[in-house]
Amino acid sequence: MAADFNWAVGGEAGDGIDSTGKIFAQALSRAGRHVFTSKDFASRIRGGYTAYKVRTSVDKVQSVVDRLDVLIALTPRTIEENLDELHEGSVIIYDGERTTMQDVEIPEEMIGLDVPLKSLAEEAGGAIMRNVVALGAACEVAEFPIENLDSALEKRFKDKGQKLVDNNKEAARAGQSYVAEEYDHEFDYDLETTDEDYVLLNGDEAIGMGAIAAGCRFYAGYPITPATDVMTYLTGRIERYGGHVVQAEDELSAINMALGAARGGARAMTATSGPGIDLMTETFGLIATSETPLVICNVMRSGPSTGMPTKQEQGDLNGMLYGGHGEVPRFVLAPTTIDECFWKTVEAFNLAEKYQLPVYLTADLSMAVTEQTFSPETFDMDEVEIERGKVVDETTIDDHMSDSGGFQPHEITDDGISPRAFPGTADGAHMSTGLEHDEQGRRTEDTEMRVEQVDKRNRKVETAREREDWSPREFGDADADTLVITWGSNEGALAEAVEFLDEEGIDVRVLSVPYVFPRPDLSDDVAAAETTVVVECNERGQFADLVEHDVLERVDRINKYNGVRFKADELADDIKATLAEGVEA
């Protein structure tokens, strides 16, 4: 693996940290380099520490590591916050003229580059461009051709006029020349470019793109971190395909609107985060009982209650599996990578309609706000298939009538799946309800019909287990004695951790599971392993509990719940420690 380069810009919220980081990430991706970004942010608009980190390599990068090579520090706290990741020879770019940075002490073993960011920006046309001056300085340090930065600046500012683009280019060059002229130093970096062609996107965007590709035409949601980007993405885009986004008055309304659209025959979706899921739970039962296909996206954050809205956690799994009163089947899909966010979204819509039930599509904060580079072919639209399941029309509806001539939307069938009629279908008029109902959808308290309908709904799950592929993804050493199981966004860090472990002669087999319910049968895999470790970002080990339940065997657990995602090197150490404990025992 080629050496990777780790860069960050940090300051106070409102300092333009996000756009600065994004411009650099885009410059790298446009230069044919792989990029993986991560964000540290607080739940406030202005003030408070915030940072945007970029890891880049010519090889694929899919996680963060405990290492920073170049840091643009707009505040002293930026240095404090990142001391652990800075190392001997790390470069810190700062503006010593800035009041708050005048007394800053750069640790001895590091290289401080005092660049008058604001003054140089003012000369180029405006103080606001000081971050771009810093980017230019970073390009010089990293020996990264500044033309790539130009290209990213053009993308960013072209709508605001050529003058602004030119000023920004000039600002970048001012930063670059300043470092070249003032610091006679050979830095160790040489960010080569390639001819590769990459796209850069985050998990929320991949979900939104997947939804449009899959034919989602109606979205209703209520803003909540970290799910809002899904709505932001769809707004203004879904209309091109005849769709519409409603910003509802609350989550209760959002899910009911989506339910209405789904009953109308549209592919519909809502997205929210934990607290919003709680509000939607009442209607969730109605969706499941009325057998309405709906995709409910839960971008998890740290809970319970308002918890830590801007921090990572995978704590809602039990809520999605068991939430709501009574017993109703639902599917829970959990993409494990950003590109899978796209494909699992497509799959979620197909599963929802084929099996006529609500599908939870769950991502987590780390995946939602993280950007990663992909070949455009990763999202091959020709591969998207749309399966609408048992939809009847005027010619087929006659096969699904009761003796008295009423359409039977809850017909008792062997596979548990009943016919569906969209409004407007002649002779299809029927009622849907959250009350227990007969085959025609009419309320019943008949004990036999109750049991038949419950069994019918559950039979769909068995049908799905047989008909669909619920396999996990496997990597590492297939014959290793150590089996590591994970779900959600930890896959990337784990994939790199396996490489670190391999270098030390430790063999590990990994199963990354994108299906929580139904889920693959892992009992043979666990039985074949000497040690099984389940890795997840929560305290209880909710997925580990499921594995134990399924395989009737104890498993080891690695849990992280401090609000920060797993890092590849850290995870490798955790796995080593778990194995060492096992040996001692």
Place this chain on the structure above:
Amino acid sequence: MSSDIRFTDFKSDKQPTWCPGCGDFGTMNGMMKGLAETGNDPDNTFVVAGIGCSGKIGTYMHSYALHGVHGRALPVGTGVKMARPDIEVMVAGGDGDGYSIGAGHFVHAVRRNVDMTYVVMDNRIYGLTKGQASPTSREDFETSTSPDGPKQPPVNPHALALASGATFIAQSFSSDALRHQEIIQEAIEHDGFGFVNVYSPCVTFNDVDTYDYFRDSLVDLKEEDHDPTDREDAKDVILDNEKEHQGVIYRDESSVPYHEQHGVDEDMSVLPDGAPESATDLVREFY
């Protein structure tokens, strides 16, 4: 749509379990007649209701229907209409459903001006839970949960609607069959959110707001010097606490429904076999 549709085509084969004499019978008949008279048929109509006596209406009518959760029928209706601008959407609720648990949704549905008809069966009491005070109960109305009266003023739904930017506000009385039907028809024909509060007496639990009370006190706006297109006139009627009115209180003739404002005109149930042809553009945007 067929021209020989009769209102009985909107009747289901289920016998209503409403109490004998319930105002909801008349309310529902007017809705069915209104739908038939305006050229709709059951296969092109979607009726949404929530919970309570009013919520049962989808069971007794024949159409595409959803019996949802308490207070949230309006968002469901919004979703149906956005997905299917070609379908006639009617939402029914009670005073508890609409002005208590669903009050937030009511305000926002009104201001969105979604093209649907919202019929509230207002009996000024909670019936199905056996006689508790509702948001429209009088301040001194004694019930099991308000032995000395609720001691809070009733909600004025029309004022709430007008303040929220309503484009059609009306009131009718379920027992005055012809006028009720006429008003419902006007609401259906209105381009936008057609709101009709219907006095629909509860004969079991409300011995104050009775048929006789409404019959004696109702003033028909048709017989008054009332201009429904004049917002100031509407305001005066709505804030007049001394009288009970029936008729169209306000109608904005320049109303443009939400889906038209947003350029939504496609039947969203129709999809291509795979991703839309231009979908590769979506990927290129991330370059």
